[in-house]
Amino acid sequence: MRRKRLIWQIYPTYLLITLVSLFAIAWYSSHSLQKFYYKQVATDLEAKAQIIKNQVSENISPIHALYLDSLCKEIGRISSTRITIILPSGKVIGDSHEDPSIMDNHYNRPEIKDAITSRNVGTSIRFSNTLKENMMYLAIPVEQDGKLTGVIRTAISITKIKQVLKGVYLNIFLGGVIISFIFALVSFIISRRISHPIEEMKRGTEHFACGDLDYNLPIPNSAELGSLAASMNQMAAQLREKIQTLVQQKNEQDALLSSMIESVIAVDLNEKIIKINRAAGELFGINPNNIQGCILQEVIRNVDLQKFTKRLLENHELMEDEIVIYNKNGGQFLQAHGTILKGFEGIEIGALIVLNNVTKIKRLENIRRNFVANVSHELRTPITAIKGFIETLRDGTINEKKNAKRFLDIISKQVDRLNAIIEDLLSLSRIEQEDEKSEIILEKGNIKDILEVAIQDCASKASENNLKIDLTCKQDIVANINAPLFEQAVVNLIDNAIKYSEPGTSIHIDAFQTNKEVIVSVTDYGCGIEEKHLPHLFERFYRVDKARSRKLGGTGLGLAIVKHIVLAHNGRVDVESKVGKGSKFTIALPISSS
Incomplete structure (x- = not known):
C-alpha cells in the first residue's frame, strides 16, 4: 500500500x-x-x-x-x-x-x-x-x-x-464557512512548514543509506528539527569514523593472524576453506592466498585433521584434541582447538580450528603444556558478522551500492543490538540503585491514562504486525506509581506480546481494582511458553528461544526490567502460559504503598 x-x-x-x-x-x-x-x-x-x-x-x-x-x-x-x-x-x-x-x-x-x-x-x-x-x-x-x-x-x-432565530443562525453559518476557509488555508501553510524540513531530511537520509556519509543535512530553523538534523549529521560522521575503524581493525586482525605463530584454519559447513593464516600455510606447505574455497581434504592430506574437523561440525560444540602430522621437519605434535563459527543471527556458518605446535613442549617434558590460549572464546557472534561483512566490503562489494547498503545495515543492526543491551543494562542498574536509595517517588496516578499512553507508544509496531490492542479499564482506577517507570514496564510487556503474537490476532490489556490491589494484565494469543521456562523468565539474559529472540531484536533484559520496576512499586509480577494458546503477564500493585 x-x-x-x-x-x-x-x-x-x-x-x-x-x-x-x-x-x-x-x-x-x-x-x-x-x-x-x-x-x-x-x-x-x-x-x-x-x-x-x-x-x-x-x-x-x-x-x-x-x-x-x-x-x-x-x-x-x-x-x-x-x-x-x-x-x-x-x-x-x-x-x-x-x-x-x-x-x-x-x-x-x-x-x-x-x-x-x-x-x-x-x-x-x-x-x-x-x-x-x-x-x-x-x-x-x-x-x-x-x-x-x-x-x-x-x-x-x-x-x-x-x-427571528433563523436569520441569526444563517449569519452564524455564513461566518463559520468563511472562517473555515481561512483556517483551511492557514492549516495548509502550517502543515507545509512542518513537513518541508522533514522531507529535506528524508532526502538526506537517502544519501546516508546509499553510503554517502559525507553528505550534510541542511539545518532547519526550528529548534527540534534543527537539533535532529545536527544529530543525524553527527551520527553520519560517527558512522563514517566507525566504518574506518572497523576496516582498520580488520586489517589489524589480518596482520595479527599473519603474525601468529599458531596455525588458524576457518572452514564452512561443507569443509571448504574460508581463511588460513601464514603459520598454517608454512606448517602444511601451502600458499594461503590460493586455497580459499577449496575443500580441506584436497589441500591438507591429514587424516587426524580431517576427522577432527568432521567431528567438530557434527557435534556443534567446543572440541580439543591432539593431531600428529608429518612434514619435512619430521613428526609434529599439534594441539587442536575447534569451535563453531556463527553468523550475525546465531546461525552456524562453519568451524574455526586453531593449531598450536606443541612439539617442543612434548620434547621438553611438557614444560609449556598449558601455553596454548583458547582464542576462540574471544571471538563473538557480532564481531564475526561485522568482520565478515567488512571483509566482503573491502573485497569490492562496497562499490555495489545495493549490497553495500545491505551489509552496512547488518553491521548497524549488530551495533544497535549491542547498544540496546548496554541501554537496558544501564536502565536496569539505575532502577536498582534508585530503589535501594529510596529515590523512586510514587504518587497517585490514573492507571487508564498511563495504559493509553503505553498502547499509543506500541501502536505503530502492532499495526506493522497486523495486531489489535484492546483495553479494558475504568477511568477512576488510581494507584501509587512512578508514571514513567510504570509506563516503561507496560510498554515492555506489550512489546513482548507483539513479538510473540501471530499476525491477525489481538492483545488484551485489562485493569481492575480489588480491595487491596490494582491488577493490570497483558494477554496475547501467540506461541506460548513451556512450563519449565516460566520460573526463569524474569532472569537477566534468559531466553526461551534464543535464535528467535535475537532475530526479533530482543536483548534478554525486557522482562527483568519489568520485574525490578514492579518490585520498586512494592508489587509483584506473575506469568501464566500454555504452549500454542498464548501467555498472560499480570502486574499487581498495592492500593496504598508502604
Whole structure:
C-alpha cells in the first residue's frame, strides 16, 4: 500500500480539528442564543402580564367577564400577544383570540396549574389546540387580600421566535464557512512548514543509506528539527569514523593472524576453506592466498585433521584434541582447538580450528603444556558478522551500492543490538540503585491514562504486525506509581506480546481494582511458553528461544526490567502460559504503598 506524504497526514488532522471546533462553537452559540432569546421572551411576557395584572387585579370575577374579555382583545391586538384571564376554577373569562364561552376549562394546563398551586410564575411551551400552533405560555397568579382570584396568562407564537432565530443562525453559518476557509488555508501553510524540513531530511537520509556519509543535512530553523538534523549529521560522521575503524581493525586482525605463530584454519559447513593464516600455510606447505574455497581434504592430506574437523561440525560444540602430522621437519605434535563459527543471527556458518605446535613442549617434558590460549572464546557472534561483512566490503562489494547498503545495515543492526543491551543494562542498574536509595517517588496516578499512553507508544509496531490492542479499564482506577517507570514496564510487556503474537490476532490489556490491589494484565494469543521456562523468565539474559529472540531484536533484559520496576512499586509480577494458546503477564500493585 502506498504511504501518504506527511503533509497529507498533518493537514487533514488540523482541518478536522478546526471544523469540529467551529461546529462545536456554532452549536453552543446557537443553543445559548436560543435559550437567551426564550428567556427574554419569557421576561417580556411576564412584564406584559404584570401590567395587565395591575389593571385588572380588582376586577377579576365572572360579573366583569365582558370587560375583561374586551380588555384582553384590545391589549392583545396592540401588543401582538395572546392574553387570557382564567378564574381559579380554570374557567376562561377573557381571551384576546377566542370567545371565552366556547373555550375549554384551563385548570389542567401546565402553566395554569403551576401558577395556581405554587402561587408563582408558571411557564410552558406546547401545542395550542385553540390556535393550532406551538406557543410559549407564561401565567402569573392574581391575589386579592391573600386570596387567589385568578390567573393572567400571556403567550406568543414559537414560529415568530424561530423566524427571528433563523436569520441569526444563517449569519452564524455564513461566518463559520468563511472562517473555515481561512483556517483551511492557514492549516495548509502550517502543515507545509512542518513537513518541508522533514522531507529535506528524508532526502538526506537517502544519501546516508546509499553510503554517502559525507553528505550534510541542511539545518532547519526550528529548534527540534534543527537539533535532529545536527544529530543525524553527527551520527553520519560517527558512522563514517566507525566504518574506518572497523576496516582498520580488520586489517589489524589480518596482520595479527599473519603474525601468529599458531596455525588458524576457518572452514564452512561443507569443509571448504574460508581463511588460513601464514603459520598454517608454512606448517602444511601451502600458499594461503590460493586455497580459499577449496575443500580441506584436497589441500591438507591429514587424516587426524580431517576427522577432527568432521567431528567438530557434527557435534556443534567446543572440541580439543591432539593431531600428529608429518612434514619435512619430521613428526609434529599439534594441539587442536575447534569451535563453531556463527553468523550475525546465531546461525552456524562453519568451524574455526586453531593449531598450536606443541612439539617442543612434548620434547621438553611438557614444560609449556598449558601455553596454548583458547582464542576462540574471544571471538563473538557480532564481531564475526561485522568482520565478515567488512571483509566482503573491502573485497569490492562496497562499490555495489545495493549490497553495500545491505551489509552496512547488518553491521548497524549488530551495533544497535549491542547498544540496546548496554541501554537496558544501564536502565536496569539505575532502577536498582534508585530503589535501594529510596529515590523512586510514587504518587497517585490514573492507571487508564498511563495504559493509553503505553498502547499509543506500541501502536505503530502492532499495526506493522497486523495486531489489535484492546483495553479494558475504568477511568477512576488510581494507584501509587512512578508514571514513567510504570509506563516503561507496560510498554515492555506489550512489546513482548507483539513479538510473540501471530499476525491477525489481538492483545488484551485489562485493569481492575480489588480491595487491596490494582491488577493490570497483558494477554496475547501467540506461541506460548513451556512450563519449565516460566520460573526463569524474569532472569537477566534468559531466553526461551534464543535464535528467535535475537532475530526479533530482543536483548534478554525486557522482562527483568519489568520485574525490578514492579518490585520498586512494592508489587509483584506473575506469568501464566500454555504452549500454542498464548501467555498472560499480570502486574499487581498495592492500593496504598508502604
